[in-house]
Amino acid sequence: MAGPPTFATPPGFLGVTRQGTDADFVVAGIPLDIGTTNRSGARDGPRAIRQASRMLVDGAHPTLWTDPATLSLSDAGDFTIALGDIQASLALIAQQAAEVGHLLALGGEHGVTLALLRALAKRHGKLALVHFDAHVDTWPDNFGQSHAHGSVFYHAINEGLVDPSRMIQVGIRSPVQREVWDWTLGKGVQVLSALDVHTAPLDSVAARIRATVGDMPAYLSFDVDVLDPAFAPGTGTPEIGGLASWQAQALLRRLGQLCFVGMDVVEVAPAYDVAEITALAAATIVWEYLALVSGRADA
Secondary structure (H helix, E strand, O other): OOOOOHHHOOOOHHHOOOOOOOOOEEEEEEOOOOOOOOOOOHHHHHHHHHHHHHHHOOOOOOOOOOOHHHOOEEEEEEOOOOOOOHHHHHHHHHHHHOOOOOEEEEEOOOOHHHHHHHHHHHHHOOEEEEEEOOOOOOOOOEOOEOOOOOOHHHHHHHOOOEEEEEEEEEEEOOOOOHHHHHHHHHOOOEEEEHHHHHHOOHHHHHHHHHHHHOOOEEEEEEEHHHEOOOOOOOOOOOOOOOEOHHHHHHHHHOOOOOEEEEEEEEOOOHHHOOOOHHHHHHHHHHHHHHHHHOOOOOO
16 A cells, blocks of 8 residues: 555545645645534544544545545635634635635535635526535524524525535434424425435435536535434534434435535534544545546536
8 A cells, every 4th residue: 555554644625735726636625614503622622533534534535536645635724714703714714715616625514614605606596505514504694693603504595605405404303493493494495304315215315416506517515414423423503313324325326426616514623522433434434525526527
């Protein structure tokens, strides 16, 4: 086996040493968590995900037979944020994301997705959305804060960044106010609960996702709390009854036909993690995504 052992892998995501934003795929961290509503700590997520990614550098993907670490891939470091200021941070994140062709963002809280969608929608127009999460994140506000991490898709829909009829949420299971639930469904969003995923064949769940998205440019937003706390304890708002890591992995592998143009994985809070299992799950989702989209000519 060539190269250093995994424990000596360079600190970039998948050990990449290329920096800047001129690669086909660009990883960037977004260490923002001031809009969290329970446990903070996702600001440390990018570092933990990069560290855990060292486990994914010693071979090719076992079904797609591509090695994401060998792609045209760079790690641009962490985006600049405005300390203590959500709105200013979102503006800065959108400005930096606009300079990247195909961005893979490591959060950070889920609120960062709004800025990323703002940047992408200027390039691609209204987007389809595949959203893995325990929470619908369509609250109009969170405890009086209009742009906390639970409001990201309320704003994304109202700003016309995503087409709600081409938006599907997977793994939802948290408590939610009835008016928020009704507003979400009323906009045309498709919702697959965690129980739906547990009780249906994965092929049919993936087919539902593909049918919802169609051939539109699509964005993947993966909140690590979609996973059950047994598989992802290191997050700020854990909810029991979630997906197993293998279910999320298997679903993603069935979405190769979709035209993904960007993604994020968010809400990794390593202070609450155990043996890096949450960070490794997040890093593996990014690795799976890279393997999935690398074969597309328009990736």
